[in-house]
Amino acid sequence: MKKIDMSINLGGLQLKNPVMPASGTFDLYENTPLPYDVKRLGAVITKSIFLEKRFGNPSPRICESTSGLINALGTPGKGVEYLIKKKLPVFQKANQTVIVSIGGNGLKEFKLLAERLEQVEGIDAIELDLSCPNNENNIIVAKDEFLTEQTIAQVKEVSTKPIIAKLSPNVTDITKIARAAQKGGADILSLINTISAMAIDIKTKKPVLGNKVGGLSGPAIKPIALKMVWDVAHTVDLPIIGIGGISSSKDAIEFLLAGASAVEVGTAALIDPLVMLEIIQGIEDYLRQQGYHSIKEIVGLAFKNH
Ligand SMILES: Cc1cc2nc3c(=O)[nH]c(=O)nc-3n(C[C@H](O)[C@H](O)[C@H](O)COP(=O)(O)O)c2cc1C
Numbered sequence: 001m002k003k004i005d006m007s008i009n010l011g012g013l014q015l016k017n018p019v020m021p022a023s024g025t026f027d028l029y030e031n032t033p034l035p036y037d038v039k040r041l042g043a044v045i046t047k048s049i050f051l052e053k054r055f056g057n058p059s060p061r062i063c064e065s066t067s068g069l070i071n072a073l074g075t076p077g078k079g080v081e082y083l084i085k086k087k088l089p090v091f092q093k094a095n096q097t098v099i100v101s102i103g104g105n106g107l108k109e110f111k112l113l114a115e116r117l118e119q120v121e122g123i124d125a126i127e128l129d130l131s132c133p134n135n136e137n138n139i140i141v142a143k144d145e146f147l148t149e150q151t152i153a154q155v156k157e158v159s160t161k162p163i164i165a166k167l168s169p170n171v172t173d174i175t176k177i178a179r180a181a182q183k184g185g186a187d188i189l190s191l192i193n194t195i196s197a198m199a200i201d202i203k204t205k206k207p208v209l210g211n212k213v214g215g216l217s218g219p220a221i222k223p224i225a226l227k228m229v230w231d232v233a234h235t236v237d238l239p240i241i242g243i244g245g246i247s248s249s250k251d252a253i254e255f256l257l258a259g260a261s262a263v264e265v266g267t268a269a270l271i272d273p274l275v276m277l278e279i280i281q282g283i284e285d286y287l288r289q290q291g292y293h294s295i296k297e298i299v300g301l302a303f304k305n306h
Helices: 080-093 107-118 145-158 174-184 219-235 249-258 267-271 275-290 301-305
Strands: 008-010 013-015 019-021 062-065 068-071 098-102 125-129 163-166 188-191 195-197 214-217 240-243 262-265
Touching: 019 275, 062 214, 068 219, 068 267, 080 098, 080 107, 098 107, 107 125, 107 145, 125 145, 145 163, 145 174, 174 188, 174 219, 188 219, 214 219, 219 240, 219 249, 219 301, 240 249, 249 262, 249 275, 249 301, 262 275, 267 275
Parallel strands: 019 262, 098 125, 125 163, 163 188, 188 240, 240 262
Antiparallel strands: 008 013, 062 068, 068 214, 195 214
16 A cells, blocks of 8 residues: 655654544543553544633533534643643653643733743644633733734743644634734744633523533534635745644545645543544545645645645
8 A cells, every 4th residue: 555644743743643632622631541552643632721720611511512612721730840740651651742731811921831841851842722701801822913923922932842823713713813823933833722702591591501601613613714724824934733623534535625634623532532533534535536645745735725
């Protein structure tokens, strides 16, 4: 059988294949192995971490929606020192490319986290979850061009690792934010995070989620995410990781053709942990059937063809 080169280099981040989990929907535990070999993924990624412990939002934190999930977890976590001491060693044992996702209440926290992680070995890239609320002025970084540029620039001042800027779809024009991220020095862009959403219980006549509002993920958002990847790929000259509702190899291939060089899978992998392996295999089969030798040959093809 013809060998297909599934490897891809994203702005200095080398992946053995283009399929990895989305932050917050994946974890590794010392004594609970996953039902598959983690080494087969393109990379592994942590849930977004903050400097300090966070309890997250009141429950209920997740509800189902047609073809999707609405979550308002509020990024609970045990803080960066716990991540470094307890979580990272488990991730590193997986013998995989490790991406650490960081949150931040404002510019300063992103910079402090990047500075702290710079002292730690075995981290291959950092993804900035720019959708976190900013306590300094109550503006979400990823909703503001200036804040996006500044946050990334400050992280780049202290970090030598490839920086992935994760963009929010909850903006008027994502291409403006993508440009700002490029100006700030991002090495890679990932998009999209969840889309602002809510559900109301008609019996209680109240919002379903404890936080009242949350973010929609899953198949419902795929066409929207795909269009945003397409728009951003036309705008900036950075590698893109496509995220949003990817549930099959066909979905993933659509993102690659639209201009993404890799994909992250979230909600679909919560439902079926083995789906990422099926997606990897499906992409490889497609490339073989279509007569390609490498994944790189199809990145952005729909853009070139239109
Ligand atoms: C339960 C849950 C938790 C999430 N936590 C995070 C997080 O900590 N950091 C982050 O950047 N995105 C987080 N996300 C967003 C996902 O990484 C992803 O961007 C989004 O769900 C869209 O992809 P999907 O439709 O494949 O799930 C979370 C999503 C879900 C459903």
